[in-house]
Amino acid sequence: MAPESDLYTGRPSDLVGRRIAGYRIEREIGRGGMAVVYRARDLRLERTVALKLLAPELARNDTFRQRFTHESRVAAAIDHPHIVPVFEAGETDGVLYIAMRYVAGRDLRALLDQEGPLPVATAARIAAQVASALDAAHEHDLVHRDVKPGNVLVAPGTDSDHPEHVYLTDFGLTKKSLSLTGFTTVGQFVGTLDYVAPEQISGRPVDGRCDVYSLACVVYETMAGTPPFQRDDDMALLWAHQYDPPPALTERRPDIAAGVDAVMAKALAKIPDDRYDSCLAFVAALRAAASGAGPGGHPPTQVDLRVIGAPEPPTPPPGPPEWARPVFPGAG
Numbered sequence: 001m002a003p004e005s006d007l008y009t010g011r012p013s014d015l016v017g018r019r020i021a022g023y024r025i026e027r028e029i030g031r032g033g034m035a036v037v038y039r040a041r042d043l044r045l046e047r048t049v050a051l052k053l054l055a056p057e058l059a060r061n062d063t064f065r066q067r068f069t070h071e072s073r074v075a076a077a078i079d080h081p082h083i084v085p086v087f088e089a090g091e092t093d094g095v096l097y098i099a100m101r102y103v104a105g106r107d108l109r110a111l112l113d114q115e116g117p118l119p120v121a122t123a124a125r126i127a128a129q130v131a132s133a134l135d136a137a138h139e140h141d142l143v144h145r146d147v148k149p150g151n152v153l154v155a156p157g158t159d160s161d162h163p164e165h166v167y168l169t170d171f172g173l174t175k176k177s178l179s180l181t182g183f184t185t186v187g188q189f190v191g192t193l194d195y196v197a198p199e200q201i202s203g204r205p206v207d208g209r210c211d212v213y214s215l216a217c218v219v220y221e222t223m224a225g226t227p228p229f230q231r232d233d234d235m236a237l238l239w240a241h242q243y244d245p246p247p248a249l250t251e252r253r254p255d256i257a258a259g260v261d262a263v264m265a266k267a268l269a270k271i272p273d274d275r276y277d278s279c280l281a282f283v284a285a286l287r288a289a290a291s292g293a294g295p296g297g298h299p300p301t302q303v304d305l306r307v308i309g310a311p312e313p314p315t316p317p318p319g320p321p322e323w324a325r326p327v328f329p330g331a332g
Contacts, residue, residue: 019043021092023051023099030150034058039102042087049087050103054096068096074142075171082133084153084169103167105156108149108222116225120256120290122164123222126154127286129166130215131279137171138208138278145206146170147214148192149221193234194227198242198270208279209272215279216267219286224252228268242270259289 015025015038023040029050030037040051058064072089079085088099108126112118118126130152134144144151153167197213199206220228228247229240246268248261263285269275276282 020051020053020095021090021097021099023049025051040099042099048102050084050100052098052100054098056095059091059094059096065091065096071142071171072098074140075137078136078140078142078171080133080136082129082166082168083136083171084167086171100169101167103153103155103169105154108152108154108218111154112149112222112225117253118222120223123219124283124287124290125162126152126164126166126222127215127219128280128283130168130218131283133166133168134208134211134215134279138211142171143206143208144168144171144211144214145200146192146195147211147218148195149218150192152218193237193241194221194229196238196241197272199272201238201242207272209275209277212267212275212279212282213269213272216264216282219283220246220249220264220268223256224249226252228264257290257292259292260286263289 016027018025020040022044023042026039026041026048028036029039035052035054037050037052040049041047042049054068058068069089072086075083076086076089084103085101086098087101090097106114130147134147137144147168151168151170153169155165155167157163157165195214195217197206197210199210217227229237229244231237231240246265249264250256250258250261263282266285267275267282276285
């Protein structure tokens with residue numbers, strides 16, 4: 001018979017109806033290489049939650065367990081309207097788990113698969129909410145490191161001015177933690193390659209500007225329909241992130257203002273120092289460029305000289321009357 005912990009990452013039906021750490025599993029809602037997410041019922045507070053169960057081998061690494069506990073507490077302490085709240089994180093029967101708010105709706109991956117490239121206004125609204133969440137995390141010294149459409153949840157908004165409410169999820173399980181477990185051994189890279197920053201690939205230190213790069217990749221995809229870099233194999237894709245210039249967004253969306261290309265190029269710069277200092281700064285520049293505004297965020301100002309009292313240019317003197325103008329033979 002398989003060990004008890006093997007059930008946690010087995011077939012979806014294996015856990016339905018089972019009780020784990022005070023939660024009753026209802027159905028699987030997501031699966032990745034290192035975790036499975038279930039919709040579950042909190043039996044103590046009678047509420048629906050999203051319960052993430054990490055792969056059993058992660059719990060066997062003491063360093064990972066300590067960092068997981070620390071980062072889960074940091075994530076739970078962030079009170080932000082666009083970050084999925086973490087209710088509880090712990091360990092049961094040798095398996096690490098995180099209980100989070102259950103968000104009804106779909107993730108950005110599903111939205112793009114169903115609807116294709118989004119209108120610029122919609123893409124900008126979603127990007128602004130994700131950027132706000134990321135900058136809030138950065139203020140707590142927490143770098144996400146895995147910003148991708150699958151980690152952006154899109155729920156119904158409150159009114160026509162706010163048609164969607166976006167949540168960023170998967171805090172408390174950062175790639176820095178996973179790199180301590182052996183998941184980043186040769187031939188295996190933890191993360192989503194379409195959105196990974198160059199400094200993550202090369203193993204250099206990362207900060208919030210790593211998330212700026214990944215967010216820019218996501219924003220590019222929301223408007224172009226594909227990530228900025230597409231290659232036939234993983235190694236070529238990793239090379240492209242590190243060395244190839246991103247294709248101009250306007251090549252794929254000619255309807256977008258040309259100034260957006262410069263904004264995207266800066267956000268996707270290979271060197272962190274060349275990028276925007278924050279995610280919100282990137283989105284602000286994106287919105288200004290998309291609206292045709294100048295570098296300062298304002299459209300060009302039209303000045304009426306009569307209003308400000310400046311002298312108007314003199315009216316040129318009238319020319320000679322029609323009958324006095326010379327006639328050149330052959331001119332017509």
